[in-house]
Amino acid sequence: MTFIHPGRRPRVVIIGAGFGGLSAAKQLAQGPFDVIVVDRHNYHLFQPLLYQVATAGLSPADIASPIRGILHRQQNASVILAKVSGVDVAGKEIVAESRRIPFDYLVVATGAEHAYFGNDWASYAPGLKTIDDATYLRRRILLAFERAETASDPDERRRLLNFVVVGGGPTGVEMAGAIAELAKRALASDFRSIDPRCARVVLIEAGPRLLAPFDPSLSEAARRSLEQLGVEVRLGTGVTDCDCSGVSLGQERLQTRTIIWAAGVKASPVAEWLAVACDRAGRVKVQADLSAPGHPNIFVIGDVACAIGADGKPLPGVAPVAKQQGEYVANLLIARANGKTLQPFRYRGCGSLATIGRKRAVAQFGAFKFSGFAAWLLWSLVHIYFLIGFRNRLTVAMNWGWNYMSFERGSRLITGISGSRIEDVVPVVTAAPPTAVGPEFLDNDQVSRVPAASAKLGAEKVLGHA
Numbered sequence: 436m437t438f439i440h441p442g443r444r445p446r447v448v449i450i451g452a453g454f455g456g457l458s459a460a461k462q463l464a465q466g467p468f469d470v471i472v473v474d475r476h477n478y479h480l481f482q483p484l485l486y487q488v489a490t491a492g493l494s495p496a497d498i499a500s501p502i503r504g505i506l507h508r509q510q511n512a513s514v515i516l517a518k519v520s521g522v523d524v525a526g527k528e529i530v531a532e533s534r535r536i537p538f539d540y541l542v543v544a545t546g547a548e549h550a551y552f553g554n555d556w557a558s559y560a561p562g563l564k565t566i567d568d569a570t571y572l573r574r575r576i577l578l579a580f581e582r583a584e585t586a587s588d589p590d591e592r593r594r595l596l597n598f599v600v601v602g603g604g605p606t607g608v609e610m611a612g613a614i615a616e617l618a619k620r621a622l623a624s625d626f627r628s629i630d631p632r633c634a635r636v637v638l639i640e641a642g643p644r645l646l647a648p649f650d651p652s653l654s655e656a657a658r659r660s661l662e663q664l665g666v667e668v669r670l671g672t673g674v675t676d677c678d679c680s681g682v683s684l685g686q687e688r689l690q691t692r693t694i695i696w697a698a699g700v701k702a703s704p705v706a707e708w709l710a711v712a713c714d715r716a717g718r719v720k721v722q723a724d725l726s727a728p729g730h731p732n733i734f735v736i737g738d739v740a741c742a743i744g745a746d747g748k749p750l751p752g753v754a755p756v757a758k759q760q761g762e763y764v765a766n767l768l769i770a771r772a773n774g775k776t777l778q779p780f781r782y783r784g785c786g787s788l789a790t791i792g793r794k795r796a797v798a799q800f801g802a803f804k805f806s807g808f809a810a811w812l813l814w815s816l817v818h819i820y821f822l823i824g825f826r827n828r829l830t831v832a833m834n835w836g837w838n839y840m841s842f843e844r845g846s847r848l849i850t851g852i853s854g855s856r857i858e859d860v861v862p863v864v865t866a867a868p869p870t871a872v873g874p875e876f877l878d879n880d881q882v883s884r885v886p887a888a889s890a891k892l893g894a895e896k897v898l899g900h901a
């Protein structure tokens with residue numbers, strides 16, 4: 436089936452309504468084009484705050500906005516919900532499920548996916564890229580505490596209360612800090628048989644320091660802040676295996692039921708679609724004007740593009756690069772339509788920020804760098820500013836204000852286990868008689884609560900791990 440869009444103007448098809456695709460679409464509002472935005476989701480996602488959904492600080496709707504809503508005033512833009520599986524370069528059409536959508540100009544901005552470096556670890560060590568990933572991780576993390584509360588085997592309880600985050604980049608650092616705060620603050624007094632404060636959070640990084648793109652002094656500040664939150668930081672340590680009961684670090688074994696993968700990404704398969712050269716991460720090696728080699732009317736931007744910066748190195752996969760590239764391609768198309776051309780793309784660096792827990796961050800703007808509360812305040816303002824939509828800005832600001840004062844996490848919902856899927860997520864096992872809580876595992880405060888908790892367990896069936 437061929438999708439025909441009414442209109443005689445040249446058609447720009449944009450695949451992906453992330454940071455890059457959306458900025459291109461908005462900038463084209465001024466151009467003599469019909470714009471079609473195709474995305475597999477009906478929302479634009481603010482990925483930098485995904486970790487807060489995964490750790491129950493925010494709800495999915497706080498960080499996502501419907502694409503149709505964002506573009507509803509833009510008369511030359513229409514939106515199609517479909518997953519693209521290929522590009523017919525010769526026929527100038529994209530293949531989106533049962534449709535073929537013709538284009539005059541194509542902008543590909545499909546972002547990145549998790550990379551496990553050839554290992555089959557995805558089911559044991561889920562990553563964080565989409566709303567579904569975030570709600571899945573939230574479920575895994577919260578269920579680990581629930582299962583630990585009713586686990587009869589002390590070893591299993593310990594395994595459940597161990598959380599391992601692999602990868603010491605911004606996502607890994609943010610996740611580890613947020614899980615530690617969730618355990619040691621928000622959940623601290625909610626359980627009767629376990630003390631969530633006993634949870635062990637381990638952050639594993641293969642390189643010699645955290646936050647490699649930042650100045651070493653900020654890497655060190657981040658490590659110190661995490662350790663103050665109770666996170667165990669393991670540097671220079673590579674993961675050699677993952678399975679459902681833990682991770683192997685060479686000869687060493689860390690027992691855990693929750694592994695979070697923040698160690699690598701690869702580009703979505705655009706280089707394959709276009710049959711063009713890519714780098715090791717699968718990113719298309721684009722020309723200076725961001726077009727794909729040999730295809731002057733096809734542009735590749737954002738995380739899926741390997742564009743070279745002024746220093747001769749590939750630009751990083753961050754939101755400002757994608758946004759600026761989207762704007763550049765739109766401006767280039769408008770210039771071409773007016774018989775003009777543009778200078779090659781140049782990235783204007785915006786600085787880097789990463790947060791650690793609810794009141795610390797690190798910030799770097801060229802040679803200017805700082806950390807601590809001031810950096811966290813700046814981080815918060817920047818993220819609120821860049822969120823799309825007044826409602827999301829207001830909700831996130833209010834949530835943070837409330838969480839900051841109360842240590843609460845308002846989105847502690849375990850979702851996705853209704854109906855038949857509950858068996859997959861929380862297998863039912865018969866509990867051992869009520870010796871359930873091993874005193875060696877408890878701190879003094881908990882010992883006083885043991886009898887009541889054990890009595891509650893009884894010998895009936897409880898939810899635990901198979």
Ligand SMILES: Cc1cc2nc3c(=O)[nH]c(=O)nc-3n(C[C@H](O)[C@H](O)[C@H](O)COP(=O)(O)OP(=O)(O)OC[C@H]3O[C@@H](n4cnc5c(N)ncnc54)[C@H](O)[C@@H]3O)c2cc1C
Nearest residue numbers: 451453454455475482483519545546737738752753754757
């Ligand atoms: C957890 C996390 C935290 C991050 N934190 C930061 C941060 O603090 N600061 C920062 O600058 N950057 C951060 N980033 C990186 C930043 O989000 C990306 O660099 C940016 O999103 C790239 O924009 P993009 O437009 O290339 O891709 P994306 O924003 O990923 O958008 C890709 C779009 O393409 C759609 N799509 C993909 N495949 C298809 C298909 N086959 N068919 C149809 N549609 C498709 C997707 O649904 C999505 O809407 C973070 C990323 C993650 C995952």
